Amino acid sequence: MCDRVNIRHTKERCFALVLRASLLICAGTLIFLLGSIFVKGIGAISLQFLFMPAMEFGKSGGVFYQILGSMLMVLVAAALVVPLAIGTSLFQYAFNTRTSIGYLLEQSLYALNAIPSITYGIFGLIFFVNFLNTGISWFVGSMILAIMMLPTTTLSTYQAMVAIPKIYHENAAALGLSKSQIIWRVTLPQSFHGIVTGSLIGLARAIGETAPIMFIATAFSGVSVPKSLVEPVSTLPTHILELAQQSTDPQALQNAWGASLILVLLVSGFSLLALFARSRLTGRGQK
Amino acid sequence: MNIPNLLLVSSNQSSDVDVQSHSIRLDGFSAYYGKNCIVSDINLKLPIKGVTCLVGPSGAGKSTILRWLNRINEETESASFSGTVKVLGRDIMSGYPDVTELRRRVGMVFQQPCVFPCSIYDNILMGLRTQKLSKAQARDIVEHGLKLASLWDEVSNRLEGRADSLSLGQQQRLCLARALVLEPDVLLLDEPTASIDPISSHAIEELVISLGRKISIVMVTHNIGQAKRISDHVVFLCDGKIVEQGTRAHMFSPRCSAKTKTYITEDFCDC
Numbered sequence: 001m002c003d004r005v006n007i008r009h010t011k012e013r014c015f016a017l018v019l020r021a022s023l024l025i026c027a028g029t030l031i032f033l034l035g036s037i038f039v040k041g042i043g044a045i046s047l048q049f050l051f052m053p054a055m056e057f058g059k060s061g062g063v064f065y066q067i068l069g070s071m072l073m074v075l076v077a078a079a080l081v082v083p084l085a086i087g088t089s090l091f092q093y094a095f096n097t098r099t100s101i102g103y104l105l106e107q108s109l110y111a112l113n114a115i116p117s118i119t120y121g122i123f124g125l126i127f128f129v130n131f132l133n134t135g136i137s138w139f140v141g142s143m144i145l146a147i148m149m150l151p152t153t154t155l156s157t158y159q160a161m162v163a164i165p166k167i168y169h170e171n172a173a174a175l176g177l178s179k180s181q182i183i184w185r186v187t188l189p190q191s192f193h194g195i196v197t198g199s200l201i202g203l204a205r206a207i208g209e210t211a212p213i214m215f216i217a218t219a220f221s222g223v224s225v226p227k228s229l230v231e232p233v234s235t236l237p238t239h240i241l242e243l244a245q246q247s248t249d250p251q252a253l254q255n256a257w258g259a260s261l262i263l264v265l266l267v268s269g270f271s272l273l274a275l276f277a278r279s280r281l282t283g284r285g286q287k
Numbered sequence: 288m289n290i291p292n293l294l295l296v297s298s299n300q301s302s303d304v305d306v307q308s309h310s311i312r313l314d315g316f317s318a319y320y321g322k323n324c325i326v327s328d329i330n331l332k333l334p335i336k337g338v339t340c341l342v343g344p345s346g347a348g349k350s351t352i353l354r355w356l357n358r359i360n361e362e363t364e365s366a367s368f369s370g371t372v373k374v375l376g377r378d379i380m381s382g383y384p385d386v387t388e389l390r391r392r393v394g395m396v397f398q399q400p401c402v403f404p405c406s407i408y409d410n411i412l413m414g415l416r417t418q419k420l421s422k423a424q425a426r427d428i429v430e431h432g433l434k435l436a437s438l439w440d441e442v443s444n445r446l447e448g449r450a451d452s453l454s455l456g457q458q459q460r461l462c463l464a465r466a467l468v469l470e471p472d473v474l475l476l477d478e479p480t481a482s483i484d485p486i487s488s489h490a491i492e493e494l495v496i497s498l499g500r501k502i503s504i505v506m507v508t509h510n511i512g513q514a515k516r517i518s519d520h521v522v523f524l525c526d527g528k529i530v531e532q533g534t535r536a537h538m539f540s541p542r543c544s545a546k547t548k549t550y551i552t553e554d555f556c557d558c
Contacts, residue, residue: 098364172403174359174397174466175465175466176414185413
């Protein structure tokens with residue numbers, strides 16, 4: 001009897017040990033990565049670095065236009081994707097749940113989420129740049145990023161809608177509210193946290209992408225604030241790529257770490273905002 | 288939009304109700320979830336006014352019947368019915384092409400209090416948002432609804448406060464007030480006191496008795512004592528069929544059937 005208890009305790013300890021080791025590996029990797037970027041990048045950060053344009057292919061100057069380009073592209077992408085994601089989720093949720101088309105749409109969104117980002121870039125190059133002859137355009141880049149963000153934002157919104165307890169809909173329907181009124185008064189307010197979270201996670205993913213926009217929306221140097229929809233911009237990921245190619249130069253390498261740190265801070269900022277929005281809005285909507 | 292006056296003057300039952308002798312009529316009604324028949328071949332006539340309690344063991348089909356009376360069961364996957372259901376003289380399917388009209392005339396309060404995550408004020412007006420109300424009208428309606436549900440004294444100083452901060456009993460009375468401001472001709476109550484404390488339960492019972500003098504109330508309850516206190520008419524269901532129905536005096540007297548007597552006295556059904 002006593003032996004059996006000891007064996008059970010030993011098994012439990014081993015199991016807990018394996019779990020702790022998994023946690024340590026995951027957290028350790030993240031801390032090592034972020035720590036390295038922080039330690040190596042902090043030296044490059046200064047007001048001048050943040051607010052000056054890049055010079056000599058990034059070896060000197062700052063990353064002002066890169067930050068601007070990245071933010072412009074992802075914010076426009078978000079503006080394009082959010083209405084589309086809400087519309088798709090609502091259609092799927094309110095009208096299409098039990099149909100085979102609904103099932104197909106849901107599976108397509110999951111599949112779209114798993115497509116490698118370079119594929120989006122190639123699609124943009126073939127369809128927009130070559131076929132529609134748009135040239136290198138930051139707006140085309142935003143559209144491609146929007147397509148990339150679409151599954152994340154849509155699925156997050158849809159899941160938030162599905163999670164609304166059925167009793168809310170029944171109570172609203174029992175008050176004589178029509179389907180559209182239920183959507184406006186119950187579904188959308190209560191899934192708002194999902195829309196915000198999904199959009200911010202989508203933004204966090206999109207802002208760090210290089211491959212989909214490299215051929216269609218960005219230039220490595222000589223760009224400033226775009227004056228039309230069909231001009232290129234420079235973004236932080238493509239700038240880091242460019243600097244990494246000159247890594248034999250210590251100054252370029254230093255700036256690459258600095259730009260990486262800013263990119264990490266931007267991505268972390270969006271992720272933290274998403275976390276904050278989820279905790280605040282979930283509590284408010286579904287208390 | 289008039290202020291709800293259910294307890295003050297005669298109810299707003301419309302002309303088609305007046306010419307009917309029954310608020311609800313079920314003929315050969317059977318209800319299904321998928322292929323499972325939950326209630327079969329029910330014939331039932333409920334009066335224009337008064338409180339009708341549906342009693343019986345769990346799974347008897349009481350809530351299923353109730354949920355078809357305002358077609359709320361349409362929201363449930365695989366739910367269907369056969370037979371005829373007439374509410375206020377009109378068939379619930381062909382007579383109410385716009386289901387929202389049926390639901391406005393047939394209010395419903397569910398077992399679990401469910402308030403929307405907004406203010407008490409907005410909760411009361413949730414069903415009236417399509418109507419253009421002045422601020423004063425809206426305020427009057429909210430006050431009257433809350434007074435009807437005996438909640439005004441408790442919440443009058445925090446109407447803009449969140450409805451989900453109320454106690455469960457208060458939330459249930461808020462749900463009742465929310466349904467009453469629509470001035471329904473029929474009110475469906477699905478075990479409205481099942482999840483609240485005895486004091487709140489008593490307040491709701493008092494309210495149901497008062498309302499029953501003006502409109503038709505159909506209430507599902509497992510509480511035999513409650514049915515005895517508030518009902519005018521009792522329908523005893525078991526295993527998807529009506530075992531017996533009659534006035535309260537009949538159903539709670541020695542003249543009722545042996546099965547009813549067993550259920551009422553021992554809370555047991557051997558159907």
